[in-house]
Amino acid sequence: MARHTFARTTLAALSAVTLLALGACSSEPPSSDGGDGAEGGGDELISVGFSQVGAESGWRSANTMSIKDALTEENGFELSFSDAQQKQENQISAIRNYIAQGVDVIAFSPVVETGWDAVLEEAKGAGIPVVLTDRAVETTVEDAYVSFIGSDFVEEGARSGEWAVEQYDGEGYKVVELQGTTGSAPAIDRQQGFADAIEGSDLEVIDSQTGDFTRDGGKKVMEGFLTAHDDIDLVFAHNDDMGLGAVEAIEAAGMTPGEDIKIITIDGVKDGMAALAEGKFNYIVECNPLLGPDLAEVIQKTVAGEDVEERIVTQDEAFDQEGAKEALPDRQY
Ligand code: GZL
Numbered sequence: 001m002a003r004h005t006f007a008r009t010t011l012a013a014l015s016a017v018t019l020l021a022l023g024a025c026s027s028e029p030p031s032s033d034g035g036d037g038a039e040g041g042g043d044e045l046i047s048v049g050f051s052q053v054g055a056e057s058g059w060r061s062a063n064t065m066s067i068k069d070a071l072t073e074e075n076g077f078e079l080s081f082s083d084a085q086q087k088q089e090n091q092i093s094a095i096r097n098y099i100a101q102g103v104d105v106i107a108f109s110p111v112v113e114t115g116w117d118a119v120l121e122e123a124k125g126a127g128i129p130v131v132l133t134d135r136a137v138e139t140t141v142e143d144a145y146v147s148f149i150g151s152d153f154v155e156e157g158a159r160s161g162e163w164a165v166e167q168y169d170g171e172g173y174k175v176v177e178l179q180g181t182t183g184s185a186p187a188i189d190r191q192q193g194f195a196d197a198i199e200g201s202d203l204e205v206i207d208s209q210t211g212d213f214t215r216d217g218g219k220k221v222m223e224g225f226l227t228a229h230d231d232i233d234l235v236f237a238h239n240d241d242m243g244l245g246a247v248e249a250i251e252a253a254g255m256t257p258g259e260d261i262k263i264i265t266i267d268g269v270k271d272g273m274a275a276l277a278e279g280k281f282n283y284i285v286e287c288n289p290l291l292g293p294d295l296a297e298v299i300q301k302t303v304a305g306e307d308v309e310e311r312i313v314t315q316d317e318a319f320d321q322e323g324a325k326e327a328l329p330d331r332q333y
Contacts, residue, residue: 046078050082050106051090056086065333066293131146132148150312152316168233178211178246181210191238207228218245219248240269247280264284266285
């Protein structure tokens with residue numbers, strides 16, 4: 001509110017001519033009828049309610065930064081942002097608040113795939129378009145969202161498995177898997193993609209458990225794996241943060257990560273790329289978190305009544321240790 005108060009004070013002090021030149025930087029609350037709010041002079045801000053999963057990983061922090069950097073007032077947006085601390089009930093109540101506020105658009109990154117039908121129905125009933133970023137949902141609601149912007153997680157799992165087969169097939173590798181958040185699209189799809197890719201090779205997944213995408217979760221699960229198994233050759237971690245937790249557990253057990261036990265992860269955040277460049281990881285499949293610009297464009301087009309692509313697939317690269325050394329200096333996140 002301070003921002004709006006300040007804006008009103010500043011605007012009140014300006015001459016009428018300047019005010020006209022500025023264009024109505026609307027500090028009025030979003031239109032109550034859930035309308036798109038931009039039917040007025042076209043210079044009004046587009047009000048957006050965004051529900052973020054949480055702040056569980058380096059990827060999430062980079063994703064949040066990208067969204068906040070794109071949905072700024074100078075870019076024509078009024079952003080309400082909430083962090084759900086990885087709890088679906090917090091996301092659902094945040095979305096309900098945005099509906100009650102009558103924002104122009106709701107966007108969110110669903111922490112898990114299911115359980116969204118009721119709130120998606122409510123947003124639809126209020127005439128508020130919904131955009132999904134990062135993760136998909138399973139829903140029976142017709143036309144529940146206008147677009148889903150994010151990576152192909154099955155492909156990320158497959159690229160991880162294909163590289164593992166290329167490098168290690170024929171050596172009878174025993175694999176342990178650090179899964180992402182149970183029920184989340186990336187955890188479900190990455191596991192599927194990896195399993196399909198190693199089918200027919202002699203790599204065998206001997207244990208798999210969720211570390212909830214956090215470094216601490218990855219460390220604790222890896223400690224359990226090291227206690228239960230004395231023949232682990234490879235860790236497949238669904239994100240860098242859990243892989244970095246596994247590095248701590250492997251080193252604490254007196255072994256050398258990247259050599260005694262190989263590590264393949266997904267994301268490609270700075271800390272992960274640094275571990276890869278240092279030889280503690282062996283391969284990373286990137287999952288680009290910089291979704292803000294695409295989200296801003298989809299919202300602007302939606303409010304303007306233009307068609308938007310229902311599915312926007314983010315392009316991802318992959319890196320081995322040499323690739324990480326070359327790419328690290330220019331990484332944006
Ligand atoms: C992927 C994203 C995942 C990342 C994790 O798009 O949902 O969640 O891979 C993050 O690092 O926690």
